[in-house]
Amino acid sequence: MEHKMFNVGKIVNTHGIKGEVKIYRISDFEERFEPGESVYIMKDDKPIKLTIATHRLHKSFDLVQFKGYENINLVESLKGCELKIREEQLTDLNENEYYYHEIIGCKVYTTDDRKLGEIKEILSPGANDVWVIKQEKGKDILIPYIDDVVKEIDIDAEKVVIEPMEGLLD
Numbered sequence: 001m002e003h004k005m006f007n008v009g010k011i012v013n014t015h016g017i018k019g020e021v022k023i024y025r026i027s028d029f030e031e032r033f034e035p036g037e038s039v040y041i042m043k044d045d046k047p048i049k050l051t052i053a054t055h056r057l058h059k060s061f062d063l064v065q066f067k068g069y070e071n072i073n074l075v076e077s078l079k080g081c082e083l084k085i086r087e088e089q090l091t092d093l094n095e096n097e098y099y100y101h102e103i104i105g106c107k108v109y110t111t112d113d114r115k116l117g118e119i120k121e122i123l124s125p126g127a128n129d130v131w132v133i134k135q136e137k138g139k140d141i142l143i144p145y146i147d148d149v150v151k152e153i154d155i156d157a158e159k160v161v162i163e164p165m166e167g168l169l170d
Helices: 072-078
Strands: 005-015 020-025 038-043 046-058 061-066 082-086 107-110 115-123 130-134 141-144 150-154 159-162
Touching (some): 005 061, 005 072, 020 072
Parallel strands (some): 107 159
Antiparallel strands (some): 020 061, 038 046, 046 061, 107 115, 115 130
């Protein structure tokens, strides 16, 4: 049975000799990597289930050890693998909250109906997310996800309407 899968992080390296891996997180949910939770990696186009044994934060990364992977030799081959969850593992969101996969791919228009491009990536540098908009021509535009700029989000129509602040599109 085919399951829809969503990225929640990427294993960027090993950490120490006891099987911990360093994860670059692309999920806002703190509980995503708690002990007992499951994530998946893809090997030969098949999902492999990994259960989290331990989790801790170290600098700007999550350090995780998986059950049954207690030494560096067992996790070395996992470097570079994306961590995924199944659709049924998605957490319910509050009103006006969205998953990255719902936003990426949306077309972006200004309030005067000028098409700017398509959201290709979401960055999380600090206080608020930044949406990267790929234009048909020219360089990417960076839009802060704040109420003053983002005026309307219609997931079903895959459309976002913004009101650019002065200098934002220069």
